[in-house]
Amino acid sequence: MALDSKVPQGPIKDKWTDYKNKIDLVNPANKRHIDVIVVGTGLAGGSAAATLAELGYNVKAFAYQDSPRRAHSIAAQGGINAAKNYQGDGDSTYRLFYDTVKGGDYRSREANVYRLAEVSANIIDQCVAQGVPFARDYGGLLDNRSFGGVLVSRTFYAKGQTGQQLLLGAYSAMNRQIARGKIEMFNRHEMLDVVIVDGKARGIIARNLVTGEIERHSAHAVVIASGGYGNVYFLSTNAMGSNVTAGWKVHKKGAYFANPCYTQIHPTCIPRSGDYQSKLTLMSESLRNDGRIWVPKNLEDVKAIKEGSKRPTELTEEQRDYFLERRYPAFGNLVPRDVASRAAKERCDAGYGVNATGEAVYLDFSASFERYGKEQAKIQNISNPSEAKIKELGQGIVKAKYGNLFQIYEKIIDENPYETPMMIYPAVHYTMGGVWVDYNLMTTIPGCYCIGEANFSDHGANRLGASALMQGLADGYFVLPYTIGDYLSDDIRTGKISTQTPEFEAAEKDVTDRIAFFINNKGTRSVDYYHKILGKIMWDKCGMSRNEAGLKEAIEEISALRKDFWQNVNVPGTETEYNEQLAKAGRVADFLELGELFAKDALVREESAGGHFREEHQTEDGEAKRIKEFQFVSAWEYKGEPKDAVLHKEELVYENIEVKERSYK
Numbered sequence: 001m002a003l004d005s006k007v008p009q010g011p012i013k014d015k016w017t018d019y020k021n022k023i024d025l026v027n028p029a030n031k032r033h034i035d036v037i038v039v040g041t042g043l044a045g046g047s048a049a050a051t052l053a054e055l056g057y058n059v060k061a062f063a064y065q066d067s068p069r070r071a072h073s074i075a076a077q078g079g080i081n082a083a084k085n086y087q088g089d090g091d092s093t094y095r096l097f098y099d100t101v102k103g104g105d106y107r108s109r110e111a112n113v114y115r116l117a118e119v120s121a122n123i124i125d126q127c128v129a130q131g132v133p134f135a136r137d138y139g140g141l142l143d144n145r146s147f148g149g150v151l152v153s154r155t156f157y158a159k160g161q162t163g164q165q166l167l168l169g170a171y172s173a174m175n176r177q178i179a180r181g182k183i184e185m186f187n188r189h190e191m192l193d194v195v196i197v198d199g200k201a202r203g204i205i206a207r208n209l210v211t212g213e214i215e216r217h218s219a220h221a222v223v224i225a226s227g228g229y230g231n232v233y234f235l236s237t238n239a240m241g242s243n244v245t246a247g248w249k250v251h252k253k254g255a256y257f258a259n260p261c262y263t264q265i266h267p268t269c270i271p272r273s274g275d276y277q278s279k280l281t282l283m284s285e286s287l288r289n290d291g292r293i294w295v296p297k298n299l300e301d302v303k304a305i306k307e308g309s310k311r312p313t314e315l316t317e318e319q320r321d322y323f324l325e326r327r328y329p330a331f332g333n334l335v336p337r338d339v340a341s342r343a344a345k346e347r348c349d350a351g352y353g354v355n356a357t358g359e360a361v362y363l364d365f366s367a368s369f370e371r372y373g374k375e376q377a378k379i380q381n382i383s384n385p386s387e388a389k390i391k392e393l394g395q396g397i398v399k400a401k402y403g404n405l406f407q408i409y410e411k412i413i414d415e416n417p418y419e420t421p422m423m424i425y426p427a428v429h430y431t432m433g434g435v436w437v438d439y440n441l442m443t444t445i446p447g448c449y450c451i452g453e454a455n456f457s458d459h460g461a462n463r464l465g466a467s468a469l470m471q472g473l474a475d476g477y478f479v480l481p482y483t484i485g486d487y488l489s490d491d492i493r494t495g496k497i498s499t500q501t502p503e504f505e506a507a508e509k510d511v512t513d514r515i516a517f518f519i520n521n522k523g524t525r526s527v528d529y530y531h532k533i534l535g536k537i538m539w540d541k542c543g544m545s546r547n548e549a550g551l552k553e554a555i556e557e558i559s560a561l562r563k564d565f566w567q568n569v570n571v572p573g574t575e576t577e578y579n580e581q582l583a584k585a586g587r588v589a590d591f592l593e594l595g596e597l598f599a600k601d602a603l604v605r606e607e608s609a610g611g612h613f614r615e616e617h618q619t620e621d622g623e624a625k626r627i628k629e630f631q632f633v634s635a636w637e638y639k640g641e642p643k644d645a646v647l648h649k650e651e652l653v654y655e656n657i658e659v660k661e662r663s664y665k
């Protein structure tokens, strides 16, 4: 199948405007006759559902949590980018576009990214109008902070709870429509298949997670907004429930899946403490604005710290290696995420890791306490302040900026990060790969759209922060509501879609058969047993550092693990009750398929890109050599064993990104 990105012709800066001027529209009276299913009510799905309902469509929204407020988006801490240039530091739509394309290692679709940068400013206005309490500066204007890999301050934030506040905004907008009857909300419902009628997505099969009932839902279009699949690694900073199932089901029904192996590894997470851990916790990247990252220069000090005979605070400046400042003086601690992650791993692999597992470096705020403290003493006219007073004043400022993050850290590690430097280590955080979509955000199944983290289009091999929230909200508030209308304009006379058709029946049967299998298998091993093993294979062989031999092993190991899973998995309980293990079994079954595709993608992609370091392409100074672009799209329709994937390989012209436009034809 030839993929058509449907990117409009013309200069990149005019594409979106010209496109909007020319698309077909659905008039307000006709929107009332059109139904849209939105699977997922995080920032992407929540904003899309609210906006589509506001426009007049009848929306059915689905989430597996008990409320849209619990979507994983709520965990986002650091902030959201927008090209407002409030700081007057040289930002612009073009610069945000350029930084995002460069941040994606030149592997994102430029036309989508330009559109994203264009609408970014609208997102902030929209959210402020909803009452999102973004941080403000002394004069009352919206404040910004800087994130890694860029040279301007364009990240809008709400303390360390940006995702939560944005989600409450989207949720309020949804609630208005729920009250009007324009959104029918199905909490605690999990989509388990998409239904295709005459080649078009016309509905879904969902399971009521409380009663176990299997339900058919029809619509004129289906929007997948189901988030990322970082939990294929078992341990990640994602919410425990985050999964690939919705995206995977549409993939298996014919939607292409792109860049499955592109995963963002975040440098500042609380280190793993042992083998029985089921979740990793992020410490926001914003902390790198004020924290300095270091390990001891001498291995004797590392040993003493591990044994407890020395505390990190006892080491003098000369005894510390601020390795990011040393290696990357221009960006210092604010290098892109991949660079910071690799540098930390390199130090830990060399034996300088400071905790029991040897997988931790310090993130130290003492210099900021002093800098802010002295400034505050001046502002408050305190002459000759003592060291203790300076520290106290400085800590007050840091607390105001990041207090909740320090609190999270203390609760988990049981150490006061105001007194002892935090320990951090890279962890799986965000997945850039996902369901392939064209410029309209439509998958290769007509009428099936995919938005937010679940799709692949805007981030390439992303190394930056604060761009995921931007994409989710851009898709939901400002892009999909236009593009879907162009498609739905053909459906104004279609009328209700019946669920009493052979297509719905067949999809429902597939779902019930699979559930019956899990309940009746009565194997000997728990679902988590398989998930943990899969996660270890993924981290060891498809993680930050990858090589050909390891990836080939991973493919075989995952395949064998999947076979074992289908023979020996044990799911307790019944299908007619709330059954977490049953829900998880389905998700892990999908992870076991995705994991193999992931490793195949990584194998054929003979490159280092984003957070992925292909060992065969290591340069002399230990950096990853960036080589030609690969664009990988899987044509795997899973029917028994995987078929060979299709690989589209294109040359990339690194400069001149404005005139260059890739098409996936």
Ligand SMILES: Cc1cc2nc3c(=O)[nH]c(=O)nc-3n(C[C@H](O)[C@H](O)[C@H](O)COP(=O)(O)OP(=O)(O)OC[C@H]3O[C@@H](n4cnc5c(N)ncnc54)[C@H](O)[C@@H]3O)c2cc1C
Pocket: 039, 040, 041, 042, 043, 044, 045, 046, 062, 063, 064, 065, 068, 071, 072, 073, 074, 075, 076, 077, 078, 079, 080, 081, 162, 163, 189, 190, 191, 192, 225, 226, 227, 228, 237, 238, 239, 242, 243, 245, 246, 282, 429, 430, 451, 452, 453, 454, 465, 466, 467, 468, 469, 470, 472
């Ligand atoms: C700890 C952490 C911090 C982050 N901080 C930032 C940040 O500061 N800035 C930034 O830009 N990005 C950040 N990110 C990334 C960002 O939070 C996510 O990319 C983004 O929130 C994803 O939004 P989403 O709407 O696509 O998906 P989600 O918020 O994950 O929502 C998914 C929705 O889909 C539903 N769903 C899933 N599967 C099904 C199914 N089968 N059936 C029914 N419903 C389903 C869920 O119930 C949920 O409602 C962070 C990520 C993490 C892990």
